[in-house]
Structures are given as structure tokens and as C-alpha cells.
Amino acid sequence: xxxxxxxxxxxxxxxxxxxxxxxxxxxxxxxxxxxxxxxxxxxxxxxxxxxxxxxxxxxxxxxxxxxxxxxxxxxxxxxxxxxxxxxxxxxxxxxxxxxxxxxxxxxxxxxxxxxxxxxxxxxxxxxxxxxxxxxxxxxxxxxxxxxxxxxxxxxxxxxxxxxxxxxxxxxxxxxxxxxxxxxxxxxxxxxxxxxxxxxxxxxxxxxxxxxxxxxxxxxxxxxxxxxxxxxxxxxxxxxxxxxxxxxxxxxxxxxxxxxxxxxxxxxxxxxxxxxxxxxxxxxxxxxxxxxxxxxxxxxxxxxxxxxxxxxxxxxxxxxxxxxxxxxxxxxxxxxxxxxxxxxxxxxxxxxxxxxxxxxxxxxxxxxxxxxxxxxxxxxxxxxxxxxxxxxxxxxxxxxxxxxxxxxxxxxxxxxxxxxxxxxxxxxxxxxxxxxxxxxxxxxxxxxxxxxxxxxxxxxxxxxxxxxxxxxxxxxxxxxxxxxxxxxxxxxxxxxxxxxxxxxxxxxxxxxxxxxxxxxxxxxxxxxxxxxxxxxxxxxxxxxxxxxxxxxxxxxxxxxxxxxxxxxxxxxxxxxxxxxxxxxxxxxxxxxxxxxxxxxxxxxxxxxxxxxxxxxxxxxxxxxxxxxxxxxxxxxxxxxxxxxxxxxxxxxxxxxxxxxxxxxxxxxxxxxxxxxxxxxxxxxxxxxxxxxxxxxxxxxxxxxxxxxxxxxxxxxxxxxxxxxxxxxxxxxxxxxxxxxxxxxxxxxxxxxxxxxxxxxxxxxxx
Numbered sequence: 001x002x003x004x005x006x007x008x009x010x011x012x013x014x015x016x017x018x019x020x021x022x023x024x025x026x027x028x029x030x031x032x033x034x035x036x037x038x039x040x041x042x043x044x045x046x047x048x049x050x051x052x053x054x055x056x057x058x059x060x061x062x063x064x065x066x067x068x069x070x071x072x073x074x075x076x077x078x079x080x081x082x083x084x085x086x087x088x089x090x091x092x093x094x095x096x097x098x099x100x101x102x103x104x105x106x107x108x109x110x111x112x113x114x115x116x117x118x119x120x121x122x123x124x125x126x127x128x129x130x131x132x133x134x135x136x137x138x139x140x141x142x143x144x145x146x147x148x149x150x151x152x153x154x155x156x157x158x159x160x161x162x163x164x165x166x167x168x169x170x171x172x173x174x175x176x177x178x179x180x181x182x183x184x185x186x187x188x189x190x191x192x193x194x195x196x197x198x199x200x201x202x203x204x205x206x207x208x209x210x211x212x213x214x215x216x217x218x219x220x221x222x223x224x225x226x227x228x229x230x231x232x233x234x235x236x237x238x239x240x241x242x243x244x245x246x247x248x249x250x251x252x253x254x255x256x257x258x259x260x261x262x263x264x265x266x267x268x269x270x271x272x273x274x275x276x277x278x279x280x281x282x283x284x285x286x287x288x289x290x291x292x293x294x295x296x297x298x299x300x301x302x303x304x305x306x307x308x309x310x311x312x313x314x315x316x317x318x319x320x321x322x323x324x325x326x327x328x329x330x331x332x333x334x335x336x337x338x339x340x341x342x343x344x345x346x347x348x349x350x351x352x353x354x355x356x357x358x359x360x361x362x363x364x365x366x367x368x369x370x371x372x373x374x375x376x377x378x379x380x381x382x383x384x385x386x387x388x389x390x391x392x393x394x395x396x397x398x399x400x401x402x403x404x405x406x407x408x409x410x411x412x413x414x415x416x417x418x419x420x421x422x423x424x425x426x427x428x429x430x431x432x433x434x435x436x437x438x439x440x441x442x443x444x445x446x447x448x449x450x451x452x453x454x455x456x457x458x459x460x461x462x463x464x465x466x467x468x469x470x471x472x473x474x475x476x477x478x479x480x481x482x483x484x485x486x487x488x489x490x491x492x493x494x495x496x497x498x499x500x501x502x503x504x505x506x507x508x509x510x511x512x513x514x515x516x517x518x519x520x521x522x523x524x525x526x527x528x529x530x531x532x533x534x535x536x537x538x539x540x541x542x543x544x545x546x547x548x549x550x551x552x553x554x555x556x557x558x559x560x561x562x563x564x565x566x567x568x569x570x571x572x573x574x575x576x577x578x579x580x581x582x583x584x585x586x587x588x589x590x591x592x593x594x595x596x597x598x599x600x601x602x603x604x605x606x607x608x609x610x611x612x613x614x615x616x617x618x619x620x621x622x623x624x625x626x627x628x629x630x631x632x633x634x635x636x637x638x639x640x641x642x643x644x645x646x647x648x649x650x651x652x653x654x655x656x657x658x659x660x661x662x663x664x665x666x667x668x669x670x671x672x673x674x675x676x677x678x679x680x681x682x683x684x685x686x687x688x689x690x691x692x693x694x695x696x697x698x699x700x701x702x703x704x705x706x707x708x709x710x711x712x713x714x715x716x717x718x719x720x721x722x723x724x725x726x727x728x729x730x731x732x733x734x735x736x737x738x739x740x741x742x743x744x745x746x747x748x749x750x751x752x753x754x755x756x757x758x759x760x761x762x763x764x765x
Contacts, residue, residue, distance in 0.1 A: 133310070422483050682700065685725075710726045
């Protein structure tokens with residue numbers, strides 16, 4: 001169970017929500033929203049009366065844009081998106097389904113002739129993810145009295161971050177091949193629908209059978225994740241031929257309705273042999289075969305499971321960006337959504353957001369409305385694998401971020417369980433642990449919504465919630481637009497039919513009014529923001545530059561987007577945060593004028609076995625010369641290292657075999673990282689340097705910080721007798737040496753190393 005994080009919730013237009021508890025979940029998901037500590041506050045920045053005086057912020061040459069919004073159009077687009085490849089696999093990042101979804105968006109944008117004439121441009125960018133999956137074929141055939149019925153079926157892509165677990169869901173057990181080699185399992189069915197039956201099941205009873213398992217017995221929303229995984233592992237160890245998870249729709253709190261059945265169910269974290277195909281189906285889809293419940297299922301005499309899934313390490317994904325020119329090209333607004341909903345349940349999360357972006361573009365085209373500033377619409381891929389799309393986007397578009405007024409993400413439209421009231425929320429992550437941050441952008445959006453009679457709530461959540469969070473470290477005001485109640489007693493996905501088999505267009509239709517409200521807010525952000533020159537940033541105007549060098553850091557979570565607290569500390573000291581992205585060599589021109597340079601660790605994903613030219617990251621001599629010259633001329637460089645791949649602000653995964661490669665750079669300054677890591681989470685401050693003023697200890701990641709030696713300089717923190725932080729003079733400049741990149745990240749709030757980050761930013765200035 002993660003320690004609850006204190007957060008401040010500011011209610012703009014509606015009353016108070018009671019604190020609730022959050023069910024534990026494992027680290028395959030974004031960290032759960034914890035029970036909030038609520039401070040009631042008014043919304044002093046904008047109010048409904050003053051908002052009505054705001055300029056409309058658009059030049060309209062045709063129809064009124066807002067009159068063109070309709071639920072029928074939104075739902076029609078949603079139906080098209082979620083029907084691209086129905087029933088193969090879940091959350092189809094890295095798959096053919098994702099590629100076809102991008103093509104669907106591009107085809108829709110190509111029809112917008114007014115915007116095309118205006119200068120509409122689209123770009124699709126590719127990137128690698130740690131793992132990926134392709135679903136070739138998934139089906140379950142039920143036989144009764146000689147008659148067959150093919151049930152709509154979904155497979156799971158396996159674990160997102162541990163290859164050995166993910167590989168259990170590869171049909172042939174081999175990574176990185178695209179051969180069609182389905183597992184075809186035929187066997188007698190074994191129905192398991194009670195806990196006592198599952199617990200008493202023997203290997204003799206289960207071996208070779210196709211187990212039809214009531215998903216409620218392993219539903220991680222109804223028990224702890226460890227309990228669910230233990231049950232799943234015990235079943236696999238009894239050697240069934242296949243496991244078919246059977247879900248049933250319910251809208252009652254306390255009942256199972258299949259949450260996480262297809263993407264991160266308990267079986268994805270089992271550490272058991274042998275490999276067993278695990279698929280899922282909905283009881284409701286069996287009605288055409290006369291099956292309406294477990295009693296009818298008992299008449300089945302044979303089950304055939306066909307599953308053909310290939311796993312990749314790394315996977316291939318991307319994002320799609322559309323630029324719509326505005327009247328002022330010196331500024332920009334970004335609207336985003338993630339597009340992992342083709343050929344999978346995902347109408348609510350987040351087909352609704354992906355469809356809304358396309359509808360915003362269509363409305364601008366039909367109404368011939370010109371945005372006041374450049375408008376960027378971005379469909380992020382591989383959100384569900386770990387915000388890969390937005391992390392890569394922010395790393396690669398520094399110039400755009402520098403002129404971006406604000407970013408708004410739509411994720412997602414909820415359909416709540418009975419007794420839970422959803423509202424439209426605007427979530428953001430304030431930097432109030434470093435300075436006064438009144439979340440001007442969410443309140444600005446709330447006032448735009450009030451122009452249309454839409455009530456919203458504003459929440460300050462200190463943590464990653466969606467792709468908007470990837471913009472926080474770069475100083476871009478951002479917000480996440482959702483329709484749910486994120487601070488009630490249940491885990492948000494369970495409370496809202498998100499990540500379950502019923503996350504469909506049908507449920508979206510029941511929330512059509514909220515769907516239109518959310519689209520209205522997105523359209524308002526596009527048409528109004530910038531027309532009235534809103535002051536949305538709370539940090540001082542940047543007059544310094546901090547450059548993160550990730551030229552050889554493929555693990556994209558080890559970038560500013562994953563080091564949010566440090567980015568915020570730099571913003572409060574007047575720094576503009578820039579990034580040299582992975583795959584782009586750092587040059588003297590990049591370093592020119594930088595007041596602080598942070599060299600991120602060398603790291604690459606595993607090369608495919610089939611790759612005839614596997615890649616291995618390393619600094620080039622030209623890059624080493626550039627970085628050395630930067631320091632010698634008076635620059636401040638931070639050296640970092642990591643023994644493992646880090647994700648989500650300090651979750652540590654597989655080992656980083658490239659950790660010694662930093663020595664090519666460190667050696668230029670008389671520093672050498674050594675084999676062996678610190679088996680601790682604390683480094684003790686020993687120096688009196690301004691970098692460690694008012695700091696007694698530093699949080700590090702257990703068994704991740706590498707020991708190092710330095711020929712000169714001052715040790716600032718130690719683990720035992722070994723330096724963990726040092727500052728080394730070189731020429732006219734200095735090098736700050738860190739044993740662990742994790743010192744610059746945080747998984748707690750307030751962050752343990754906050755004062756160190758503040759000191760680093762002030763010292764750099």
C-alpha cells in the first residue's frame with residue numbers, strides 16, 4: 001500500500017466531498033489517487049459574473065462553433081474509433097490497432113478543407129516502449145450438443161515492465177517474432193465460480209482442462225493485489241490447459257464488473273510455470289448461444305481457446321500531432337488525449353478524449369473559426385504502458401513548450417457505479433511546495449465552462465494522473481479534464497467502468513450530456529485562450545536555462561517529465577527547462593548559454609534478438625569534448641547514474657547494463673563510478689556547501705546508487721565512508737556528482753529531497 005499523499009482540493013463551484021479510502025494496486029498502473037486531505041477554499045481568481053465579460057476570443061467566419069457540438073457527432077466518431085479491430089486484445093498500444101487508429105485520425109483531418117487551406121499540418125512521431133504486444137488472433141469457441149458458438153474474446157498483453165512475466169503471454173514463448181503460431185487448446189470445461197471451489201481445487205481436477213473462472217475470484221478491485229495474484233498463481237500451478245476469465249456486468253458497489261480483466265489482471269504478475277493462455281469474455285456476449293448465466297454454462301461440453309499473441313522488447317509506438325495556425329504564431333495552446341482504445345473496450349477511457357480532439361478540429365473547420373494562438377492537437381500513444389506518448393512529446397518539442405500558454409488533457413468520461421455522483425473535474429499539480437501557486441489555468445478553464453452553464457471542480461493533486469502531468473516539469477500550466485469522482489471511497493477505475501470489458505460506446509451514450517460538456521470545455525480552451533492574454537503562469541518569467549541531456553537515455557521516464565519536483569524548483573528560480581532528447585547528439589550549440597546541464601544516465605532498452613545490428617548507447621568523443629569544454633568554460637554540470645531503469649518518479653525495475661558507460665564522461669573530471677550499489681535509502685550530509693544547506697540527509701533508491709571516487713573536490717554526502725554526493729572543480733566550472741539519479745526524483749509528497757533541489761536551483765542561478 002502506498003503511503004497516502006497529502007493534497008489540496010480547491011472547489012470552484014460545488015460543495016465538499018468526504019474523504020475516502022483507496023484500494024491498493026500494484027505498480028503496473030499509475031499510482032492510485034489517495035484519500036485526500038481537503039482544505040476548503042473559494043475560487044478567488046475567476047467567477048461566473050466576471051467571466052461573462054470575457055471576450056469570446058475567436059474570429060468566426062461561418063457557423064457558431066458551439067452550436068455545432070452534438071452528442072450524436074461525438075458518439076458517431078467514438079463508435080468508429082472503437083470498432084477498428086474489435087475483440088482481440090486490450091489497450092492496444094504498440095499494435096497494428098494503434099497504427100490504424102492514427103491513420104483513422106489522419107484521414108479525418110484530411111477532410112478538413114478550410115483548415116488545410118489555412119495551413120493545417122500533421123506529424124506522426126515514433127518511439128520505442130520497453131515492451132510491446134501484437135494480437136493476431138484471439139477466440140473462444142463453446143460447444144454444446146455438437147453446436148459451436150464463437151464468443152467475442154480478448155487477450156492480455158502481459159506485464160508492462162517485467163519481460164519474464166510478459167513473456168508468459170506470448171503464444172510461442174519467444175520474444176520479437178511475428179510468426180503466426182497460435183496456441184489452440186481444446187478441452188473439457190471446468191467451471192470455477194466460488195472461493196471455496198478455487199481454494200480446494202486439485203491438480204488432478206484442473207490439469208488439462210479449460211477453466212472458466214468467475215473473474216470476481218481474482219478481481220484486484222475487491223481484494224488486495226497480493227491476494228488476487230496469490231489466487232491466480234495457485235490456479236496456474238495446477239496446470240490447466242487454459243484460463244477463460246468470465247466477467248458479468250454490474251453497476252452495484254461491491255460487485256465485480258471485470259475491472260482490469262484484460263490489461264493488468266492478477267495473472268500478469270504471476271511467477272509460475274507452465275505458460276497458460278489467459279483470455280477473457282463477457283457473460284452477456286453468450287446470449288446468442290442461449291447462455292445467460294453460470295447455470296447455462298454448465299451445459300457446455302467442450303471449449304476451444306485460440307490465442308496468438310507476440311511480445312516485443314522493445315515495442316514500437318508513437319504520437320500524432322496536428323498544428324492549426326492561429327492569429328498569433330508566437331504563442332500556442334496544446335489539447336491532448338490518449339488513443340489506446342481501438343480494438344478494445346475503451347469508449348470512456350479514452351476513446352472519448354480521442355474523438356473529442358477530432359471533433360474540435362471538425363468544428364473549427366466547419367465554422368471557419370480561427371484560434372487566437374496556434375493550436376496543437378496531440379493524440380498520445382502508449383499512455384497505458386506508462387505515459388510514453390506525452391513523455392516523448394515533451395522531450396522532443398522544447399521550442400513549442402517555450403511558447404505554450406497552457407495544455408489541457410481530456411481523460412476521461414466516466415460512467416459511475418450506483419450511488420457515486422460524477423462531476424466535471426479539472427485536475428492539476430501545483431508547485432505550492434516551492435511557492436504560491438493558485439492554479440490559474442484550471443480556474444481560467446472553470447470560468448470558461450461557467451460561460452456555458454457548466455459547473456466544474458478544481459483539484460490540486462500532487463502526482464502523475466494523465467498525460468498533462470508530463471508537462472509539469474517544463475513549467476507549462478496544465479490540467480486534466482475528467483468526468484468522475486476521483487476522491488470517493490473506491491479506486492477510480494472500479495468506480496467508473498474504466499479498464500473493464502463494459503467501457504463501451506453504450507455507456508458513453510448514457511453520459512452524452514457530460515460528453516458534450518467536456519467537448520465544450522475543450523473547444524472553449526481552443527477558441528478563447530490567448531485572446532484575452534491570460535496570465536496563467538505563477539512562476540517568474542524565465543531568464544536562465546537548465547538543459548537535461550538525454551542523448552543516450554532511452555528510458556524516457558528518466559527525463560524532466562519524470563523529475564517533476566526538480567523541474568518545479570528550477571522554474572521558481574527563473575529557469576527554462578529544456579531537453580536534448582534521446583537519439584539526438586548533444587552539441588556545443590545546445591550547451592551554449594546553459595546555466596545548468598544535467599547529464600542523464602546512459603541507458604537503452606533490450607535489443608531484439610532478431611535485430612542484425614543491435615544498438616548499444618554510449619557517449620561519442622565529440623559529445624564528451626563538448627561537455628568537457630562547457631564545464632571548463634565555467635559551466636555547472638550534474639553527473640548522474642542509475643543501476644536500474646526508473647519509472648514513475650523512482651520505481652526501480654530491470655538492471656541497467658549501461659551504468660559503466662557514464663565513466664567515459666566522468667573520467668574527464670577525475671570521477672569514476674564503481675561496481676557495487678548502496679543497499680540503503682539514505683545518504684548522510686557531511687559538507688557545509690550551499691548545495692546541502694539546511695539538508696541533513698538525502699533520499700536515494702534502495703540498491704540503486706553506484707559508489708564512485710573523485711580525485712578532487714568536496715564530499716557533500718556519504719553512505720558509510722563512501723561519497724554519495726560530491727562537487728568537483730574543473731577549469732572555471734564545477735561538476736556535481738550524484739551516486740543515484742533517484743536523488744532528483746520523488747515518490748512521496750512533500751518530497752524528501754525538496755530542499756536539495758531548491759538549493760541546486762539557487763546555486764545554479
